[in-house]
Amino acid sequence: MGTIGELFFSWDAVRPWLETLFRGFWVTIQLTFISLVFALTGGMILAVMRQTRSARGGIPRRIGAGLVRLLAIVYIDVFRGLPALLVIIILYVSLPFTNIPVLDTFTGFQVGILALSLVYAAYLAEIFRAGIESVERGQVEAARSLGMSNRQCLRKIVLPQAVRRVMPPLLNEFIILSKDTSLVGVIAVSEVVYVARGAQSVDLNSSPLTAAAVMFLVFTLPLIRIVDRYIERDRRRSGGGTVVIR
Amino acid sequence: MRKWTRALAAIAIAATMVLAGCGGDDDADAPAGTGAETSASADLGLKTPGKLLVGSDIPYAPFEFTEPGSDEVKGFDVDLVKAIAATFGVTDVTFQRESFDTIFSSTAQGRFDVAASSITITDERKKTVAFSDPYFEANQSVMVRGADAKGLDALAGKTITPEEAQTALKDLTIGVQRGTTGAELAAKVPGAKLSQFQIVDDAFNALIAGRVDVVLNDYAISAYATVAKPDLKVVAKVSPSESYGFAFPPDNTALVEAFNAGLATVKADGTYAEIYKKWFNEEPPAS
Structure with a gap:
């Protein structure tokens, strides 16, 4: 069936597909960044919800805080336990029949973003939680004794430190998210792996797949290097103390 | 900076080796397989x-x-x-x-x-x-939602040529299964948007859901599907027929x-x- 060079690295086989491939990669980038924004927002909200505690106040307030916490825990556990592919397929095949306004007219692209955001919000929430818990209890006590409210303390003392500490695992998750966008291809969204596979099935030549691989590497390799630098810098500065999950 | 470049180079080399390794395996497998076949059952x-x-x-x-x-x-x-x-x-x-x-x-x-x-x-x-x-002799076929035929009702019961199909389906969103002759035909329709699915039933469901306007697929399969999915109907066959x-x-x-x-x-x-x-x-x- 031809040599490895012809099968995987043939420029002639890639050239006619190049524009399609770049358009596909643009879809991949869009999926990645839009999902990231939603997942970061959702993840932060979930992480804070999970930290909700009410030491003062009456019983109703304590029950309320407990419910909020429970809700966050259930959400995070469920979505951490589900394969992203399954979430994508379930949403795609069932949303149009749900009669939920707006959601039932979602395109494949929008369903992909929704599914990835739902799943990654759970992952990111766990990372944020680890960050929040890594801030020493003493700082919180100090802030409270200076007269800050619970909310002020969270916003001004805990979260800024937490976010900085979890940068490496967040970037890691971002890289994984960018790769998981290829799952959205199953619902006929023209991301780069999907179009490369289409090209391969027409020409029976794998070079478009190689081209897709190269596009991914151009995107992910610098990120991987940045993560490593972050970790090294943090280690130098504090002798440990970064949080790495998964 | 130098450590950076060296690390990148190492990754690149590793990647190439992995790629070459996979390719090499496939290459080695094929002749070995054929050899075993001929000797085992001539x-x-x-x-x-x-x-x-x-x-x-x-x-x-x-x-x-x-x-x-x-x-x-x-x-x-x-x-x-x-x-x-x-x-x-x-x-x-x-x-x-x-x-x-x-x-x-x-x-x-x-x-x-x-x-x-x-x-x-x-x-x-x-x-x-x-x-x-x-x-087996098979025709391609044009399948639509019964409730919204996108004006393709006019074709009902007819057998049309691929050229007529291309005109009729112009600018529509067409669902197909990837790699099929239906997908090849759909790719030639001017202005059409193609949704290629891994499984043909996904294309049928996308049609029910209104995500695509029409499905181009082998007649026998589409006709069989309309039994289980009464929302759908096959309006026209596309000739000439193809052979399985x-x-x-x-x-x-x-x-x-x-x-x-x-x-x-x-x-x-x-x-x-x-x-x-x-x-x-x-x-x-x-x-």
Whole structure:
């Protein structure tokens, strides 16, 4: 069936597909960044919800805080336990029949973003939680004794430190998210792996797949290097103390 | 900075080695496989003597599919392959799942003995695999939602040419299964948006959901689907008809000949007509 060079690295086989491939990669980038924004927002909200505690106040307030916490825990556990592919397929095949306004007219692209955001919000929430818990209890006590409210303390003392500490695992998750966008291809969204596979099935030549691989590497390799630098810098500065999950 | 570049280079080298390694494996496998076949069963070149391994994209009802709660593959192709295999004394027939868009490269590489998957014989595909004689005449068909036919009702009951189909479907969103002749036809429609699915049923469901306007697919399969999915209807057939054939690794002429002889036998003794009636509820067209 031809040599490895012809099968995987043939420029002639890639050239006619190049524009399609770049358009596909643009879809991949869009999926990645839009999902990231939603997942970061959702993840932060979930992480804070999970930290909700009410030491003062009456019983109703304590029950309320407990419910909020429970809700966050259930959400995070469920979505951490589900394969992203399954979430994508379930949403795609069932949303149009749900009669939920707006959601039932979602395109494949929008369903992909929704599914990835739902799943990654759970992952990111766990990372944020680890960050929040890594801030020493003493700082919180100090802030409270200076007269800050619970909310002020969270916003001004805990979260800024937490976010900085979890940068490496967040970037890691971002890289994984960018790769998981290829799952959205199953619902006929023209991301780069999907179009490369289409090209391969027409020409029976794998070079478009190689081209897709190269596009991914151009995107992910610098990120991987940045993560490593972050970790090294943090280690130098504090002798440990970064949080790495998964 | 230097450490940076060195690390990048290391990753690049590692990646190349992995890629080359995979390619090398595939390359080494093919000749070894063929060698084993010829020595083990010189007459038919089966991967395992006495056993027929069939590659098929399942589900594609009524040609190959599984019923709820069962792993047993059923359908027209299944019955026909078993009947043909019986004519040359092979009763152990196993159907193996293979995605349609990779079925031709996998067949050519000899991952199974034969591909039986409602495969239309085309000149393009003949460059990669060997085909048996035709065993089924199939039309492409235009399928729409009953509630919103996008003006294609005008075609109802007609048989149209591919050119007429291209004009009629202009600027619509067309659902197809990737790698099929329906997908090839859809790609030629001017201004159309293509949604290519891995499984043809996903295309049918996308049509019900209103994600696509129309589905281009083999007539027999689409017509069968409308029984279970009454929201859908097939408005027109596209001629000229296409012929289904079984696909083989290009070097295994012995098995192709055995299949052709077997097909002639089952057609002559009425087994073919029986199987045809079982799945399509009508007599096979005179050939």
